[in-house]
Amino acid sequence: MISESENIVFNLSEGEPRFVAQIKELGGEEILECIQCGKCAAVCPMALAGFPIFNKKLIQAIFLGAREALLDDSSIWACQSCNRCTEICPRDVRPFEIILAMRRVAVREFAVPAMSVEGLKSLYDVGHAVYLKDSGQTRQKVGLPEKPPSVIAFPKALKELQAILHQSALWEIGIIPMEGNEMADTCEV
Numbered sequence: 001m002i003s004e005s006e007n008i009v010f011n012l013s014e015g016e017p018r019f020v021a022q023i024k025e026l027g028g029e030e031i032l033e034c035i036q037c038g039k040c041a042a043v044c045p046m047a048l049a050g051f052p053i054f055n056k057k058l059i060q061a062i063f064l065g066a067r068e069a070l071l072d073d074s075s076i077w078a079c080q081s082c083n084r085c086t087e088i089c090p091r092d093v094r095p096f097e098i099i100l101a102m103r104r105v106a107v108r109e110f111a112v113p114a115m116s117v118e119g120l121k122s123l124y125d126v127g128h129a130v131y132l133k134d135s136g137q138t139r140q141k142v143g144l145p146e147k148p149p150s151v152i153a154f155p156k157a158l159k160e161l162q163a164i165l166h167q168s169a170l171w172e173i174g175i176i177p178m179e180g181n182e183m184a185d186t187c188e189v
């Protein structure tokens, strides 16, 4: 794993011609429209926080075919899904979609940080990527229902979510469900 303070050096001789095509196929259809103007980087929270591969750099690295360097770096998982980059891009590249496409590549390669794996398992189990087991008591103490009004409070919705995740690469590669917690037979959408 590359630390936030390290510079990443790309070896141009290791370019992979099919990489751009794969990113396009996985949701980053407009990547070739990027002119590297840097507007997306200027508004990106993860760039401001010092992560080395933020939106503009990710696109550049994909152009360069730096697949292995990207799989070794965890910056894409620091994206806050704020969509500022998509709103400001003058070329409708939708950089956030390219972050998501790169995440899909990483999942297929098992290059997912441990913390994110736990979040994905939690998403499958309760419908929240981050959920504190004992938060129900705290919520009740301040007069709130034990469960928030989201998927976790609606068993049918949770089963629908699990059925959707069942059809994803997460299931195929065994990230979900959690060990010993098989999906119920009744999961249907």
Ligand code: SF4
Residues within 6 Å of the ligand: 033, 034, 035, 036, 037, 038, 039, 040, 041, 055, 056, 059, 088, 089, 090, 091, 092, 093, 094, 095
């Ligand atoms: S704002 Fe758009 S065109 Fe400019 S670098 Fe970002 S993705 Fe590329």
Ligand code: SF4
Residues within 6 Å of the ligand: 040, 043, 044, 045, 046, 047, 054, 055, 078, 079, 080, 081, 082, 083, 084, 085, 086, 095, 096, 099
């Ligand atoms: S969506 Fe992600 S990549 Fe885009 S500006 Fe927000 S944090 Fe940065």
